Amino acid sequence: MRVMSDKLAYTIATVFGAGYLPYVPGTWGSLAGLVCCVVFRNNLYMCIAAFIVTFILGVYAADTVSKESGIKDPSFVVIDEFACIFLAFAGVPFKLKYYIIGFFVYRLLDTLKPPPAKRLEKLHGGWGIMLDDLMVAVYTALILRFFSSRSIF
Secondary structure, three states: OHHHHHHHHHHHHOOOOHHHOOOOHHHHHHHHHHHHHHHOOOOHHHHHHHHHHHHHHHHHHHHHHHHHHOOOOOOOOOHHHHHHHHHHHOOOOOOHHHHHHHHHHHHHHHHHOOOOHHHHHOOOHHHHHHHHHHHHHHHHHHHHHHHHHHOOO
């Protein structure tokens, strides 16, 4: 039974293998999440529900894979980027420019990890893997809301 739960954890943590794609795996996980955000566009409740469900599953899967692999934050674990991008785009008006700019802002902030995201990343297990991306999603959401409400871009 443990082998089955480990396989499920790896499937969730890698977002069905997206984390194994070459080069920047976090970008692939974010892109997969963005595609789902486009599907749920203009539906705030679906974005929030998708975020909550994938975040909870992500904590479990990331924790399991981190322990199993012996790596604190494996690069192939991309459920954090996938789950948290839903929060970044929840309630953002569906305009292609917002989604493109938001995607790049999210990836940039995920790379830079502005405080307190960097500190959250240091937490152990699945929580540390997931919470830094949650903070980055909050920053991205605030930036997108600010600019979209003022039609600046």
